[in-house]
Amino acid sequence: MSDSRYLLIVEGEKAEVKVISSVFQRYGFKTLITPKIRFDSIEDFKIDQLRDETGKTIYIAQSAQSRIHDIVAKFNKNTDSIERFFHLNQFDFRGIFLLFDVDHNDKEDLSAMFRQFDDESEGLLLISSPCFEVLADEEAIPGTEKAFHSFTKEYKAPLNRHHQDAHGCNSMEYIQRNFEPLALRFLDYNQREFNSNNVMEHPSLVIDKINELNERRNWIKDGNNLSECIYRYYTTVIYVLLAFVFGLTVEIDNCSKVRDFLAKYSD
Numbered sequence: 001m002s003d004s005r006y007l008l009i010v011e012g013e014k015a016e017v018k019v020i021s022s023v024f025q026r027y028g029f030k031t032l033i034t035p036k037i038r039f040d041s042i043e044d045f046k047i048d049q050l051r052d053e054t055g056k057t058i059y060i061a062q063s064a065q066s067r068i069h070d071i072v073a074k075f076n077k078n079t080d081s082i083e084r085f086f087h088l089n090q091f092d093f094r095g096i097f098l099l100f101d102v103d104h105n106d107k108e109d110l111s112a113m114f115r116q117f118d119d120e121s122e123g124l125l126l127i128s129s130p131c132f133e134v135l136a137d138e139e140a141i142p143g144t145e146k147a148f149h150s151f152t153k154e155y156k157a158p159l160n161r162h163h164q165d166a167h168g169c170n171s172m173e174y175i176q177r178n179f180e181p182l183a184l185r186f187l188d189y190n191q192r193e194f195n196s197n198n199v200m201e202h203p204s205l206v207i208d209k210i211n212e213l214n215e216r217r218n219w220i221k222d223g224n225n226l227s228e229c230i231y232r233y234y235t236t237v238i239y240v241l242l243a244f245v246f247g248l249t250v251e252i253d254n255c256s257k258v259r260d261f262l263a264k265y266s267d
Contacts, residue, residue, distance in 0.1 A: 008059070022179075096120065102128065180263075187239050
């Protein structure tokens with residue numbers, strides 16, 4: 001049996017953990033009912049554990065609600081190791097992935113975060129812009145310019161209303177049911193956008209594009225600190241997680257293989 005282990009660190013969202021777990025269960029992974037899993041002194045994380053019949057194991061760590069700015073600041077201050085930062089003992093992880101939203105993070109924060117987590121063996125940042133729910137946004141490609149002050153209400157709420165009216169479910173439930181065709185849509189878009197046939201290059205290219213096109217504005221009015229995010233680039237690279245776990249990225253020219261995999265489960 002394989003002892004391959006993969007760690008996914010999710011930014012404090014129960015719904016995202018549910019979606020990812022459900023997707024992997026479609027491929028033969030089963031949720032393990034085990035005693036509470038502890039990685040050294042870790043206390044802020046809820047750990048879900050999935051395993052398939054070969055022994056391949058995925059740990060999904062739901063962190064405390066943390067923004068990229070906070071992660072970067074703490075990482076720079078306290079540690080130079082993702083294992084120590086997340087209080088992990090020396091598990092032999094074949095791949096480590098951090099699933100984060102852009103939200104209202106500054107361009108400098110995105111770049112700094114990616115410099116810290118730019119390799120799947122040590123931790124690879126997978127960004128969704130504006131957030132994970134972009135998968136359910138039928139108008140995201142091509143995206144139009146939108147400015148948000150209250151992020152959750154102004155972006156997620158209209159999406160939820162749309163899918164509730166059209167499909168009788170919220171956005172996350174819609175993504176869970178249709179993950180593969182939705183991910184495939186963004187894979188094809190990113191491949192065309194970057195002319196890159198290696199999906200492992202897409203996370204860094206997406207960061208550059210987000211920083212080129214998106215904008216954050218801060219100002220003070222009547223003594224109050226105000227801000228808005230102007231989104232001009234909508235995308236996700238969540239498909240990289242599946243591609244790596246299922247061994248589709250061994251060859252550098254791998255986009256067609258990943259596409260075939262997602263298309264197979266899109267019918």
